[in-house]
Amino acid sequence: MRAAVVRTPSGPFTVEEVRDPSPRAGEIMVQVAACGVCHTDLHIHDGSVAFPLPCVLGHEVSGTVVETGAGVTGLQTGDRVVGAFIMPCGSCAMCAAGREELCEPFFAHNRLKGTLYDGETRLHDAAGEPLAMYSMGGLGELAVMPALAAARLPDELPLIEPAILGCALLTAYGAVRHVADLQPGQTVAVVGAGGVGTSIVQVARALGAGRIIAVDTAADKLAAATALGATHVVNAAAGDAADAVRELTRGAGADVVFEAVGLPATFRQATEIVADGGRCVMVGIAPTGRTAEVEITRLVRRKLQILGSFGGRPRADLPALMRMAADGQLDLRGAISERFTLDQADTAYTRLREGTIVGRAIIEMDAAA
Known part of the structure; x- marks a missing residue:
């Protein structure tokens, strides 16, 4: 062969x-x-x-x-x-x-x-x-x-x-269904609108998400996310993505944030976008040994959950x-x-x-x- x-x-x-x-x-x-x-x-x-x-x-x-x-x-x-x-x-x-x-x-x-x-x-x-x-x-x-x-x-x-x-879709389903335990009507943000990110958009829509906010730096990827079910988009190249998401959610942030890039900056960004008591589901794969930072006091006081998901x-x-x-x-x-x-x-x-x-x-x- x-x-x-x-x-x-x-x-x-x-x-x-x-x-x-x-x-x-x-x-x-x-x-x-x-x-x-x-x-x-x-x-x-x-x-x-x-x-x-x-x-x-x-x-x-x-x-x-x-x-x-x-x-x-x-x-x-x-x-x-x-x-x-x-x-x-x-x-x-x-x-x-x-x-x-x-x-x-x-x-x-x-x-x-x-x-x-x-x-x-x-x-x-x-x-x-x-x-x-x-x-x-x-x-x-x-x-x-x-x-x-x-x-x-x-x-x-x-x-x-x-x-x-x-x-792509098995990874998305595992993250949305098993790890995030998404509930109908919840607000979702997806950081990274590539193949896996847009799959998360589709699965979140199918499982009853309310607002679905796609975050990326590329306008063509955000357009693709919209075509597949995102209700709002944020171009992170145009300004602070966390501020934009909070404006869309009247200051609350997203109930669940999915990180689908695997970069330290987007890992941190996910924790800044999530609502108090919300869940950050980290899906993006990074090179071995790569680490990311999170603000400890916000994590503790606001009861954030950071969860890994692999398929x-x-x-x-x-x-x-x-x-x-x-x-x-x-x-x-x-x-x-x-x-x-x-x-x-x-x-x-x-x-x-x-x-x-x-x-x-x-x-x-x-x-x-």
Whole structure:
């Protein structure tokens, strides 16, 4: 098969012929139709988050099951599925407690070593040398993943666009539903209107938020957030964002603030925007070791909550998101602003690094070059 391989930090995404993988017990192999272009991949690409190289990135996919390993139930060859970036083992203490977003083998094996849970990768280059897998290694024509990481698409949804359910919207759903525990009518602010930020806007709208305030420094991203459900926007390049949000909320601030950038400045900004007694849900990933400041006295006296959120729970949340999309509560097509071919993977990630992609871009495997 063909896959986009990264061999050196900040090196090119080079499309190579690599050996076809094969699923083992409890796993499925998917013919990838589409893979989302996510900023988290860039932290691996530039070395700001440690991960073994060479590797195949890409961690939100849609496609068709072409082979199943021993013991797989519930999915079969020919099923159209979405694969989640969090790949639960189903048996560790966290998975058993229903906290599969904290699956122990996922972090110990996949995120640290680039392997699946027997300690081995399923990907090898043409010479037989191992290639690390970031999640399922979605920037390839075939991807192997634990069957528990995938959910079958309902017939009424297309195959391509739901790829973004596997990370952008799964991350948003986990933050809004499980961590923020958003209540109907509450005011939400979303700091950062990229692919994940606009997904938070969509999920917050679907789950009953009142006002939804998108905060960014780019007018085109704020326009995209408005199209996807933001009721108000604040351009942080034009003035103090905290003042602007408080003006929109009659001095109160937002009940819940989602930070979707991962920068120290926006982390601090989120704590300044939130209302007294409110919740700051931090979603943006930063380079390893990066820290941020918060005003201690305001945190204590005003009873602010600062909460981390890393994705959702694939077995329950992917089907929930699919139902929301099928019911018209999520606009998958509108969330995707650009489409690239596999041969254009390096261009796609260069554009993402430069900040010129609005919303979410995807790689379509069968698209003509």
